[in-house]
Amino acid sequence: MMGNPDIVFYQQYAVPYFGVLSIAAHLKQNGFSSEVIIDTLEEDPVNAIQALRPRLIGISVMSPEHKWLIEVSRALKSALPDVIIIVGGVHAIFYPEDILSGAPVDIVCHSEGENVLVEVMRELNKSVPDLSGIPGLSYRDERGNIRMNERAMLVPFREDVIEDRDIYYARYPQLGRDSVHRFFSSRGCPFRCSFCYNANIHDIFKGKGKYVRQKSVESFLKEITEECKKRRINFIFFYDDLFTFDKKWLKEFLKGYKEKVGIPFWCTARADVVDEERIALLKEAGCRTVSFGIETGNEDIRRRVLNKKISDEQIIDCGNLIHKYGMKSQTANMFCLPDENVKDALRTVELNIRAKADYAFTALFMPFPNTGLTRYCIERKLLKSDYSLKDLPYSFLTSSVLDIPRRQKSVIRNVHRLAYFFVRSPLTFRMFKRIVFMRFLGPLFEVVFLFANVLRHKEERGITWWATIRYAWRLKKSF
Numbered sequence: 001m002m003g004n005p006d007i008v009f010y011q012q013y014a015v016p017y018f019g020v021l022s023i024a025a026h027l028k029q030n031g032f033s034s035e036v037i038i039d040t041l042e043e044d045p046v047n048a049i050q051a052l053r054p055r056l057i058g059i060s061v062m063s064p065e066h067k068w069l070i071e072v073s074r075a076l077k078s079a080l081p082d083v084i085i086i087v088g089g090v091h092a093i094f095y096p097e098d099i100l101s102g103a104p105v106d107i108v109c110h111s112e113g114e115n116v117l118v119e120v121m122r123e124l125n126k127s128v129p130d131l132s133g134i135p136g137l138s139y140r141d142e143r144g145n146i147r148m149n150e151r152a153m154l155v156p157f158r159e160d161v162i163e164d165r166d167i168y169y170a171r172y173p174q175l176g177r178d179s180v181h182r183f184f185s186s187r188g189c190p191f192r193c194s195f196c197y198n199a200n201i202h203d204i205f206k207g208k209g210k211y212v213r214q215k216s217v218e219s220f221l222k223e224i225t226e227e228c229k230k231r232r233i234n235f236i237f238f239y240d241d242l243f244t245f246d247k248k249w250l251k252e253f254l255k256g257y258k259e260k261v262g263i264p265f266w267c268t269a270r271a272d273v274v275d276e277e278r279i280a281l282l283k284e285a286g287c288r289t290v291s292f293g294i295e296t297g298n299e300d301i302r303r304r305v306l307n308k309k310i311s312d313e314q315i316i317d318c319g320n321l322i323h324k325y326g327m328k329s330q331t332a333n334m335f336c337l338p339d340e341n342v343k344d345a346l347r348t349v350e351l352n353i354r355a356k357a358d359y360a361f362t363a364l365f366m367p368f369p370n371t372g373l374t375r376y377c378i379e380r381k382l383l384k385s386d387y388s389l390k391d392l393p394y395s396f397l398t399s400s401v402l403d404i405p406r407r408q409k410s411v412i413r414n415v416h417r418l419a420y421f422f423v424r425s426p427l428t429f430r431m432f433k434r435i436v437f438m439r440f441l442g443p444l445f446e447v448v449f450l451f452a453n454v455l456r457h458k459e460e461r462g463i464t465w466w467a468t469i470r471y472a473w474r475l476k477k478s479f
Contacts (some may be wrong), residue, residue, distance in 0.1 A: 006121055008054040009167075010076075012039045012068055016175065017060050018184050018239070019089060019113060021163035026114040029161055029396075038168050038344065039072070041174075046072075046079050055124060056084050058117070059105070063091045063368055064396070066102075066389045073103045086120065088113045090197050093204065094368070096138035098389055100146050111136030111152035111205075127465075154209035155185075165227065178471070179234035180461045181227065185220050187254070188212040189241035191270070192372045194307040195295070195334070195365070198241065214246060214456050217253045224261055226350040235288075235461050236265040243267040244278055254285035255317025264288045271310050271318035283325040290322050291330040294355065297347030301339050305376065305437045312351060328358040330460055331423075333430045334365045334417040336400035338377050342408060345415040346433060354421040359456050360423040362416050366396040377402060397453070398446075410439040415443035420452035 007027065009020045035052060039045045049057060055219075057076060061069045073085055086107040087099050096108040109116050115138035120263045121193050123129045131139050136152030163184075169176035192199040202211055214225070219220045244250055244267065257265075266289040267282065274292075282290065294315055295302055304306050322329045352360050367374040369388050377383040382402045384391075393399035398442065400409060414436040422429035435441065458468040 004053045004055075005035045005464065007034045007056040007058050007117070008049050008053065009034060009036045009058045009060060010039070010045065010049065010072070010222055011036065012065055014038050014040050014172070014175065016165060016168045016182065017089075018163070018182075020058075020060055020167065021112045021165060023058075023088075024167045025161045025164040026118055026432075028069050028164060029120065030118045031119075032118070032166060032205045036171060038172060041172055046075050048078065050079055056086060056121070058113075059085060059087045059088060060089045061091045062089060063389065064366070064392055066095075066098075066392060067394075068089065069099070069105075070103045073105050076103045084124070086117075088117075090201075094197070094200065094370070095389060096148060097146055100138060100140060102389075106130065106139060108138040109136055110138050110148070111208075112155045113154045116152050119346055124257050126400075151205060151208055151227055154205055154211060155211055156209070157215045157219070159216065160363060161222045162219070162226070163169075169231075174470075176231050179232070179463055179467055180237060181233050181235075182237045183220075183224060183227075183238045184215040184239055185211065185243065186240045186245075189247060191242070192307060193293075194305070194371075194376075195296075196241075199307070199369075200371060205433065212245075217249065217256055220253065221256045221260055224257075228261065228263070233263060235463065236261075236263050237276055238265060238267040238460075240268055242273065244282075245273055246271045247278060250278060251281060258285045262286060264462070266291065268292070269318070271314045274321065275316050276321060279321050279327075281324050283327055288462060289299070289328040289330055289359070291332065291361075292318055293332040293369045294348065294351055294357075295332065295334050296337055296340065296344060297349070297351040298344040301337060301344065303463075305338055305373070312354075312422055315351060316355045318465070319357055323356040329356065329461070330359040330361060330456075331355070331357045333362045335362060335412050335419075335420065336404060336409060337365045337400055338373075338380060338382055338402065338410065342411050342415070342436075345412045346436075349415065349419050349422045349429055352419070353426045353429065357423050359458065359460050360420050363396045364393075364398070364400045364413070364416060364417045365402070366393060367401065368392070407439065412441060414439070414442060414445050417449035417452075420456055421448070 011017060027034050037048050039046050042048045052278055059320050076085060082414060085105040086109055087105050088109040092108045093110050098108040099108050099238040119134045131137050135150050138148040143146050190212050192202060264286050269290050269292045271292050294474050295308055299312050331352055335345055367377050378385055391401060393401055404434060454468060
């Protein structure tokens, strides 16, 4: 890019972030330039940002990165004291005051950022910028007090604005060479599972526009076909919260996708929002893998605690239907849940097997502060009463913060570590499931778990070992 960018987006992980793609496109249409710096792909990211000399630094974070945000913002303020730092992402929507209280940043965007960032850049062009009239912002005033403007309106998709992937690929061409590329057709989810951010976002933006939004079939197909002209793409992942929710849209899109794109793909679904017609259409259009959530093998916990009103039978029917049409299924599962015991953890594996799951993704439950599910845990003495962001583990793959009896937690974590191979080989589960009680083997099972994640990534996407290793190396800090 010629000249200095107006804004540099700074992030930790080496994958294109949907929010950044969309905001960059809106900024470009309004005459503002932007670049991305990825922490894990730079020898000295702060120096790289210094060299670009932006007017604004936008840090995109998820809640487990809160401690990282504090560290990097301190480093950036030390090196670039006059450059304004703005923080965005879902974490910023939930915790603007915590961010401003704990990190040396100037502004928090507590709404969707496309229109907000455009307004911020316009305001910075004035001799005396005034943020008070821009919805979607929190900031410190002249006296150091935290001010929180009203939430901004939700941003509808626009036919004339397509995500700007070049913002990533220009500086990091290795990302563009990945054989698997992610696309989003929608924003939001119509359901309110208590473990998901969507449950609270519905309420936060009540009265601020339509929450679940979907691109038109025509514009989404144009986006995909244009990207396919630029680079080689062997596999596509439709990374929506719930790709299959609108049956009419899905039928029209899959027909056009088969005719104009025809690349194998993977998508998200939900066990009570699938039927044989949807599954048949996915198969015909080239779908290779369908992902849906099981969460837990205890139906009572799934319904009562997680607010996911799906029965075991619906999960089994969904998995068997996917299997019937010759596709693979990936399931999402959580362990160390409130009210869960060892028997429940083993039942989660058993339900995956009954649903003929091919790839089981497993995580440890991570409670986020000030949410209903976290309050539930506090009431049951599973978390301390002052549980906050500083207590969040770095990754939901490795740590559980719930105060579960030590022996029980160790065994459940062993189930979590071995679940992928148990589901992959049901005979192994039947023969060796008692091994999870051998707590002293925990370190060995940790290595097995890391290998399972690498293998799962390879098999889900049907890519080579070399491509898998490259991707795992880039994401090594997430384990």
